[in-house]
Amino acid sequence: MPAYLAGRFLSLAASLLAASLVIFLVLEIVPGDPARFMLGINAQPDTLAALRAQMGLDAPALTRYVTWLFGLFHGDFGISYTYKVPVAELVLDRIWISLPLALFALGLSTLIAFPAGIIAATRRNSPADVTVMGLTQLGVALPNFWFAMLLVLLFAVTLRWFSAGGFPGWDDPLLAIRALTLPAVALALPQASILSRVMRSAMLDTLSEDYVRTARAKGLSRGQTLWRHALRNALIPVLTIVGLQFSFLLAGAIIIENVFFLPGLGRLVFQAITARDLIVVKSVVMLLVAAVILVTFLVDVTYALVDPRLRRTSP
Amino acid sequence: MKKSLFMLALAGSLVLGTALTPAFAAARTDATIGLVLEPPNLDPTAGAAAAIDEVVYANVFEGLTRFAPDGSVTPALAKSWDISADGLTYTFHLNAGVKFHDGSDLTADDVKFSFDRAVAADSTNAQKALFADIKSTDVVDPLTVTLTLAKPNGNLLFNLAWGDAVIVAPESAATNATKPVGTGPFVFKDWVQGDHVSLEKNPAYWGTPVKLDKATFKFIGDPTAASAALLAGDVDAFPNFPAPEAIEQFKSNPEFRVVVGSTEGETILAINNEHITDVRVRQAIAHAIDRQAIIDGAMFGYGTPIGTHFAPHNPDYVDLTAQSAYDPDLSKKLLAEAGVTDLTLTLKLPPVEGYARRGGEIIAQELAAVGIKTTVTNVEWAQWLSEVFSDKNYDLTIVSHTEPLDIGIYARDDYYFGYHSDAFKKVIADLDNSTDPAKRSELFKAAQKQIADDYVNAFLFELAKVGVERAKLHGLWENAPTQATDLTAVYWDE
Numbered sequence: 001m002p003a004y005l006a007g008r009f010l011s012l013a014a015s016l017l018a019a020s021l022v023i024f025l026v027l028e029i030v031p032g033d034p035a036r037f038m039l040g041i042n043a044q045p046d047t048l049a050a051l052r053a054q055m056g057l058d059a060p061a062l063t064r065y066v067t068w069l070f071g072l073f074h075g076d077f078g079i080s081y082t083y084k085v086p087v088a089e090l091v092l093d094r095i096w097i098s099l100p101l102a103l104f105a106l107g108l109s110t111l112i113a114f115p116a117g118i119i120a121a122t123r124r125n126s127p128a129d130v131t132v133m134g135l136t137q138l139g140v141a142l143p144n145f146w147f148a149m150l151l152v153l154l155f156a157v158t159l160r161w162f163s164a165g166g167f168p169g170w171d172d173p174l175l176a177i178r179a180l181t182l183p184a185v186a187l188a189l190p191q192a193s194i195l196s197r198v199m200r201s202a203m204l205d206t207l208s209e210d211y212v213r214t215a216r217a218k219g220l221s222r223g224q225t226l227w228r229h230a231l232r233n234a235l236i237p238v239l240t241i242v243g244l245q246f247s248f249l250l251a252g253a254i255i256i257e258n259v260f261f262l263p264g265l266g267r268l269v270f271q272a273i274t275a276r277d278l279i280v281v282k283s284v285v286m287l288l289v290a291a292v293i294l295v296t297f298l299v300d301v302t303y304a305l306v307d308p309r310l311r312r313t314s315p
Numbered sequence: 316m317k318k319s320l321f322m323l324a325l326a327g328s329l330v331l332g333t334a335l336t337p338a339f340a341a342a343r344t345d346a347t348i349g350l351v352l353e354p355p356n357l358d359p360t361a362g363a364a365a366a367i368d369e370v371v372y373a374n375v376f377e378g379l380t381r382f383a384p385d386g387s388v389t390p391a392l393a394k395s396w397d398i399s400a401d402g403l404t405y406t407f408h409l410n411a412g413v414k415f416h417d418g419s420d421l422t423a424d425d426v427k428f429s430f431d432r433a434v435a436a437d438s439t440n441a442q443k444a445l446f447a448d449i450k451s452t453d454v455v456d457p458l459t460v461t462l463t464l465a466k467p468n469g470n471l472l473f474n475l476a477w478g479d480a481v482i483v484a485p486e487s488a489a490t491n492a493t494k495p496v497g498t499g500p501f502v503f504k505d506w507v508q509g510d511h512v513s514l515e516k517n518p519a520y521w522g523t524p525v526k527l528d529k530a531t532f533k534f535i536g537d538p539t540a541a542s543a544a545l546l547a548g549d550v551d552a553f554p555n556f557p558a559p560e561a562i563e564q565f566k567s568n569p570e571f572r573v574v575v576g577s578t579e580g581e582t583i584l585a586i587n588n589e590h591i592t593d594v595r596v597r598q599a600i601a602h603a604i605d606r607q608a609i610i611d612g613a614m615f616g617y618g619t620p621i622g623t624h625f626a627p628h629n630p631d632y633v634d635l636t637a638q639s640a641y642d643p644d645l646s647k648k649l650l651a652e653a654g655v656t657d658l659t660l661t662l663k664l665p666p667v668e669g670y671a672r673r674g675g676e677i678i679a680q681e682l683a684a685v686g687i688k689t690t691v692t693n694v695e696w697a698q699w700l701s702e703v704f705s706d707k708n709y710d711l712t713i714v715s716h717t718e719p720l721d722i723g724i725y726a727r728d729d730y731y732f733g734y735h736s737d738a739f740k741k742v743i744a745d746l747d748n749s750t751d752p753a754k755r756s757e758l759f760k761a762a763q764k765q766i767a768d769d770y771v772n773a774f775l776f777e778l779a780k781v782g783v784e785r786a787k788l789h790g791l792w793e794n795a796p797t798q799a800t801d802l803t804a805v806y807w808d809e
Contacts, residue, residue, distance in 0.1 A: 040441050047441070093509075094509070
């Protein structure tokens with residue numbers, strides 16, 4: 001086990017280092033000068049040079065890479081070129097919107113998808129199944145930004161139950177949750193549709209397994225079989241999808257963030273790219289990559305705990 | 316049962332909805348203004364972004380002089396000034412009792428500090444050229460300061476009205492980017508990056524007190540979201556409304572007022588004169604373009620055609636549109652005369668949905684109609700700045716020059732148009748050296764004619780300022796002589 005862990009750990013470190021190098025190099029070759037972007041078309045050459053020096057952009061690439069990497073190790077993500085505040089502060093502000101929004105959307109989508117998928121699977125080919133399948137087909141096909149606009153038109157413009165967007169901060173949790181409701185619904189609908197379909201087919205697979213027939217033969221009721229045996233085993237593929245959806249929702253909600261003008265992580269990265277605030281792009285992308293790599297690492301370790309065969313290092 | 320539960324829920328939410336919309340007996344004293352772009356920081360002396368001035372100009376920061384809503388230059392922190400006979404010494408008399416938001420007094424030392432900082436070798440002022448003629452700034456007494464110029468500059472009072480020339484205090488200059496401390500009628504309260512900046516009334520303001528107690532700037536870039544925010548009541552006004560296609564909807568809604576005004580944005584099809592050296596080819600490009608078709612097709616009818624690089628509302632404007640009127644046959648003739656066949660040009664379009672991207676498509680078609688092919692490339696601003704502006708790696712591009720009174724850019728060496736004219740440079744040099752209004756007016760006219768005669772660029776139209784406001788909100792600028800959202804006169808009626 002220690003050998004296996006050490007191996008996994010080495011590979012984790014190597015992946016992180018490789019990722020940092022790729023991110024740095026890609027951003028090196030992106031056209032556009034941050035200083036010129038900030039100072040505009042009337043800036044004089046000496047002013048541009050002064051600003052580049054102030055931002056540390058005049059140092060050679062290798063120096064800048066090492067400085068950045070060294071900073072990351074110390075938890076120093078640098079200072080945003082445009083906002084002039086520490087990147088860590090920006091990320092921390094945004095994550096308090098992106099994380100609750102992702103969890104809210106994920107919660108909604110599971111709440112819809114689990115019952116819908118189970119009902120569809122247990123009543124296969126019934127009108128309920130056909131309805132669920134039809135609706136989820138629609139849910140997958142609807143562009144979520146368009147659905148979001150419809151939500152705004154109905155609930156914000158016509159009924160005025162919610163505001164059309166923006167985020168008031170967490171000082172008043174009720175207001176904050178209200179602000180996140182429409183975006184979460186818009187995000188959850190397509191996810192719920194996908195998840196219901198996965199849930200349904202996973203349930204159908206397990207329902208035709210031998211152990212389900214055995215459980216029924218042992219005298220368990222239909223409901224008991226469903227809960228104790230079929231559902232548990234069907235959850236494995238479903239949870240994998242849920243995990244994937246979560247990482248997508250965390251950083252991939254840019255379009256929905258735009259429709260509701262929510263200052264989330266996705267919009268932070270997007271704005272930073274257009275403004276050539278490269279230090280923000282570098283550090284946030286690195287952070288997201290690190291999160292994904294870390295989760296993969298943890299999953300690998302969990303697999304090993306479950307399956308002893310993985311712990312033996314192959315000869 | 317199910318139905319009655321539903322009705323109960325509906326009734327409940329209606330009650331909740333009503334409770335959340337308080338009835339205003341007295342006039343409101345808060346306003347939320349929508350802006351398309353968020354400022355990168357809040358220090359107008361260290362960045363070019365127009366969004367900085369759109370939040371802080373006249374509200375948080377003030378200069379010695381300022382732009383009035385009609386574009387004229389009026390006294391601000393300086394109540395008056397004397398100009399020496401040779402035009403080289405300006406003596407400014409400051410208003411007494413002016414305090415910065417941190418409680419410290421404004422003195423001549425702060426003025427000296429601000430200008431010394433702007434002209435310093437390590438200055439990061441985006442408009443350092445505004446101060447180029449200032450030789451020294453000297454404190455006479457706490458309320459008197461003199462500027463000594465290296466040569467006369469007829470634009471000095473105008474230059475000092477820019478947002479880049481506001482007066483800052485040495486104690487707060489370094490942190491103005493995130494915590495602006497000025498002398499204006501509003502005090503900075505907080506900034507939730509990505510969402511809003513809020514300001515509060517400055518109780519210790521030296522001038523006329525403002526009527527609003529609280530002002531919030533909300534940043535909404537998406538045109539659909541902007542419409543929704545106005546309709547839902549989240550935002551009270553959008554001084555520069557980003558969705559011209561939705562204007563008709565607001566015009567017919569009595570709760571709103573649509574205000575169409577002028578800006579300082581000359582929108583041009585810039586031509587790389589170093590690539591297209593034959594004036595006949597540039598003239599052919601100019602005659603191939605139907606300005607009205609672009610205004611109608613790309614701008615939903617908002618914009619005023621221009622025939623030179625000057626704002627039509629300026630008293631010195633000369634209408635030269637006839638000189639480059641839409642005439643495709645003339646274009647073809649000129650191209651034939653120049654012996655040009657099979658011309659293919661690159662057209663690089665910055666990320667502006669209206670004039671650049673939609674206008675670019677129309678222009679590409681119009682050029683194709685006279686036999687000029689174009690390769691259209693969409694670029695981001697950062698790319699535009701490096702490829703087009705710095706490296707001159709382009710043939711044609713569409714851009715709006717939004718600085719006020721900026722015809723002088725045609726005299727700059729190495730500017731991205733690649734235009735070199737000694738005659739034009741002479742006009743601009745004379746302009747800089749003269750303070751006589753009649754003479755200056757004549758020179759401005761001469762400058763406009765010169766660039767039109769040389770067909771430097773194809774001049775398209777002056778950008779319009781289309782604002783949407785709540786009908787009961789008053790006092791926002793109708794025109795935009797500079798990019799600012801001056802809230803000093805804003806109030807609600809009722």
